[in-house]
Amino acid sequence: MTTFIDTHTHLDGEEFANDRPEVIARAKAAGVGSVFIPAIDVKSVATVLDVCHQYPGYAYPMIGLHPEEVREDWADQLDTMQTMLDADRNGKQEFIAIGEVGLDYYWSREYEREQLLAFERQVQWAIEYRLPLMIHCRKGQNEMVKLLRKYEQELVGGVFHCFTGNQNEAQELLGFERFSLGIGGVLTFKSSHLRDDLPAVVPLSRIVLETDSPYMAPVPHRGKRNESAYVADVMRCLAASYGVSDDEVAQQTNRNVERIFGIK
Numbered sequence: 001m002t003t004f005i006d007t008h009t010h011l012d013g014e015e016f017a018n019d020r021p022e023v024i025a026r027a028k029a030a031g032v033g034s035v036f037i038p039a040i041d042v043k044s045v046a047t048v049l050d051v052c053h054q055y056p057g058y059a060y061p062m063i064g065l066h067p068e069e070v071r072e073d074w075a076d077q078l079d080t081m082q083t084m085l086d087a088d089r090n091g092k093q094e095f096i097a098i099g100e101v102g103l104d105y106y107w108s109r110e111y112e113r114e115q116l117l118a119f120e121r122q123v124q125w126a127i128e129y130r131l132p133l134m135i136h137c138r139k140g141q142n143e144m145v146k147l148l149r150k151y152e153q154e155l156v157g158g159v160f161h162c163f164t165g166n167q168n169e170a171q172e173l174l175g176f177e178r179f180s181l182g183i184g185g186v187l188t189f190k191s192s193h194l195r196d197d198l199p200a201v202v203p204l205s206r207i208v209l210e211t212d213s214p215y216m217a218p219v220p221h222r223g224k225r226n227e228s229a230y231v232a233d234v235m236r237c238l239a240a241s242y243g244v245s246d247d248e249v250a251q252q253t254n255r256n257v258e259r260i261f262g263i264k
């Protein structure tokens with residue numbers, strides 16, 4: 001059986017402080033070949049790197065300011081992150097992506113303008129540092145698409161993480177040819193329309209697997225803490241939806257990850 005990749009897990013979070021080695025061991029036992037860990041703010045860059053250094057060649061770090069973490073100090077946070085990116089470029093080159101970044105107007109539009117400015121600057125980083133984007137977007141697809149179109153030709157690619165939209169929204173995002181949709185636990189929810197909508201308009205060559213753990217646990221773990229091992233449940237559900245074997249989903253999503261992130 002081919003291994004597969006969890007392209008989005010907050011494994012550095014305090015939810016995993018007491019049993020991170022066991023979580024990693026269960027992921028490996030479930031067939032997870034590697035895990036990608038996004039940062040959410042400056043503080044988290046340190047915790048992400050710390051975990052990645054404990055599991056070299058298995059856990060890979062990203063760097064970025066999450067839209068829900070954008071407040072008055074956003075520009076200072078980005079200045080600090082840019083210093084880290086410069087140091088990384090001239091050193092270990094360990095960051096595999098800019099993320100997670102984007103727009104989130106689900107709770108409030110209090111920092112709408114700041115979120116847009118922070119997102120745009122980080123999109124520019126993706127171009128400058130030749131890194132893919134890990135994009136988080138909730139209630140802001142129109143604004144996000146408009147901004148990305150400005151830079152589309154120059155971007156190396158990326159992932160629209162935690163995709164939960166309809167067929168039209170999927171098609172709009174697939175218009176960004178070097179991007180894929182990140183599919184996670186929502187696919188398995190009883191009420192989810194994704195099991196029909198994805199096979200209708202999204203080729204498997206445009207999907208990567210993710211957990212977004214500790215959040216969004218798939219059925220049959222729904223409501224509990226999510227962990228990377230459960231990406232296997234997402235993979236199996238995706239295979240059933242597309243009417244293909246688990247192994248085919250693993251192999252195709254691995255190819256998609258390699259194309260976007262350069263990691264096998």
Ligand SMILES: [Zn+2]
Nearest residue numbers: 008038100212
């Ligand atoms: Zn996330």
